[in-house]
Amino acid sequence: MYAAERHQLLVRRARELGRLEVTQVAAELGVTTETIRRDLTALERQGLLHRVHGGAIATDRLEIEPAVGVRETTHSEEKDRIAKAAVAELGSASTILLDAGTTTARVAALLPDDVELTVVTNALPIATALAGRHRITVHLIGGRVRGATLSAVDRWALKTLESVNCDVAVLGTNGFSIDRGLTTPDVAESAVKGAIVKAAARSIVVADSSKYGADSFSRFATLADVDTLVTDPDLLETHPEAADAIRAAGPDLVIA
Numbered sequence: 558m559y560a561a562e563r564h565q566l567l568v569r570r571a572r573e574l575g576r577l578e579v580t581q582v583a584a585e586l587g588v589t590t591e592t593i594r595r596d597l598t599a600l601e602r603q604g605l606l607h608r609v610h611g612g613a614i615a616t617d618r619l620e621i622e623p624a625v626g627v628r629e630t631t632h633s634e635e636k637d638r639i640a641k642a643a644v645a646e647l648g649s650a651s652t653i654l655l656d657a658g659t660t661t662a663r664v665a666a667l668l669p670d671d672v673e674l675t676v677v678t679n680a681l682p683i684a685t686a687l688a689g690r691h692r693i694t695v696h697l698i699g700g701r702v703r704g705a706t707l708s709a710v711d712r713w714a715l716k717t718l719e720s721v722n723c724d725v726a727v728l729g730t731n732g733f734s735i736d737r738g739l740t741t742p743d744v745a746e747s748a749v750k751g752a753i754v755k756a757a758a759r760s761i762v763v764a765d766s767s768k769y770g771a772d773s774f775s776r777f778a779t780l781a782d783v784d785t786l787v788t789d790p791d792l793l794e795t796h797p798e799a800a801d802a803i804r805a806a807g808p809d810l811v812i813a
Contacts, residue, residue, distance in 0.1 A: 558586065560596070561791075561794075561795050562795075563586065563588075563596055564596055564599065564600055565770070565795070566586075567582065567593075567596055567597070567600060567606070567613075568600060568605050568606065568615070568771070570582070571606055571613060571614065571615035572615045575614065575615065576609070576612055576613065576614045576615075577597070577606075577612045577613045577614075578611060578612045579593050579594060579597070579611055579612050580611075582612075597612070597613045600613070601613065603767055605767075605771065635765040635766070635789040635791070635813075636659060636660045636663055636763075636765060637663060638789060638813040639660055639663075639763050639764075639765060639787050639788065639789060639813045640660055640661075640663035640664045640666075640667055640763065641667060641813065642787050642811050642813035643660075643664050643727055643761055643763050643787045643811075643813075644664055644667045644668065644669075646761055646785055646787065646811065647725055647727075647761075648725075649724075650723075650724035650725040650759075651672070651673065651674060651675060651724060652674075652675045652676075652677070652722075652723040652724045652725075653668070653674060653675070653676050653677070653723060653724065653725055653726075653727065654676075654677045654678070654721065654723040654725070654726040654727070654753055654756055654757050655676055655677070655678040655680065655683050655726075655727050656678075656679070656680065656708075656726065656727060656728040656729055656749075656750060656753055657678070657679055657680035657682075657683070657706045657707060657708030657729070657746075658680070658706070658728075658729030658763075659729070660729050660763040660764070660765070661680065661683065661727050661728065661729050661763060662680070662682055662683055662686065664727050664763065665678075665683045665686055665687055666686060668687070668690075668693065670690065670692055671692070672692065673692050673693075673694075674692065674693045674694070675693075675694045675696065676693055676694070676695050676696070677696045677698065677721055677723060678695070678696075678697060678698065679697075679698040679700065679708050679709040679710070679714050679749060679753075680706075680707060680708050680709075681697075681702065681707045681708070681709075682707055684697040697709075698713075698714050698717045698718065699713045699714065699717065700712070700713040700714035700715075700717075700749075701713075701714075701745070703743065703745070703746065705743070706743075706746060708746065708749070709749075710743075710745040710746055710748070710749050711745055714749050714752075715748060715749065715752050718749070718752040718753060718755075718756045719752070719756075721756045722756065722757075722758070723756055723757045723758070724757065724758055724759065725757055725758065725759045725760070725761060726753050726754060726756065726757030726759070726760045726761070727760075727761045727762075727763060728750055728753055728754065728760060728761070728762050728763070728783075729762070729763055729764065730750075730762055730764050730768060730777075731768065731771065731773045732768050732769075732770070732771035732772045732773045733762070733764055733768055733769060733780070733786070734769065734770050734771075734772055735780065735799075735802050735803065735806055736772075737772040737776060738776050738777075738778055738779035738780055738782070739762060739776065739777055739778045739779070739780070739782075739783070740772050740773035740774065740775060740776045740777070741773050741774075741775055741777060742773045742774050742775065743774075743775065744774070744775045746775075747775035747776070747777040748777070750777040750778070751777040751778060754777070754778050754782055754783065759784045759785075760778075760782070760783040760784050760785070761783070761784065761785040761786075761787060762783050762785070762786045762787070762808070763787050763788075764786065764787070764788055765788060765789050765791075766788050766789050766790075766791040766792035766795065766796075767791075768788075769788070769792055769795075769796055769799060770796070779806075779807075780803060780806035780807050780808055781806055781807035781808075782807075783807070783808050784808055784809065785808055785809045785810075785811060786803060786808045786809070786810050786811070787811040787813055788810070788811075788812065788813070789812065789813055790812050790813075792812070793812065800812075
């Protein structure tokens with residue numbers, strides 16, 4: 558069994574059973590306990606599991622999300638490529654709605670300086686990063702700021718999004734799958750993401766391949782609701798059947 562297959566099995570089992578015991582899993586898979594501990598450490602860095610004495614617990618069972626700093630260093634090379642590909646998908650858009658997230662923040666950093674752009678965002682880090690760009694007009698959506706994502710949510714954010722019409726939206730997601738669509742752990746965050754999809758004529762989802770099959774608690778859109786999904790080539794290696802299934806579900810699939 559390859560490491561990627563083992564990781565997928567560990568996450569799935571933790572979500573089904575609530576927790577994993579290192580010695581038990583190592584015996585079942587015929588590997589050393591040190592191998593399983595390394596696997597759990599890697600999965601914790603991805604925000605998928607939370608290490609405890611003797612094992613691990615699925616993060617969605619604890620109702621916690623990895624902090625922005627943790628997510629920033631996870632799959633950073635893949636996120637850079639995905640962001641570059643997403644910018645190429647923007648086309649002639651002049652009004653861009655950017656969701657909160659570490660990959661969408663990379664998209665913001667790559668926006669061109671030679672055209673006039675209007676950017677609407679609920680993400681404090683994105684608004685701060687773009688505020689000094691003289692050809693970009695930034696509109697920051699208000700609301701309650703979530704510490705986990707540094708994003709504005711709740712009624713103020715939703716009311717603002719009801720009055721916005723943008724050419725294109727770029728969104729992140731905690732998980733995507735054929736059956737469950739696009740999901741995130743927090744209901745308030747999910748509501749804003751859903752409103753962002755509705756507020757744009759076209760929507761682009763940016764998500765590295767580790768998010769595939771990692772269904773979270775709250776669905777904010779189906780795959781049919783979005784126009785483009787940008788991910789990395791590891792999706793084709795770990796889930797070779799996924800590409801055709803995703804395209805059949807609705808969105809264009811871009812492999813960065």
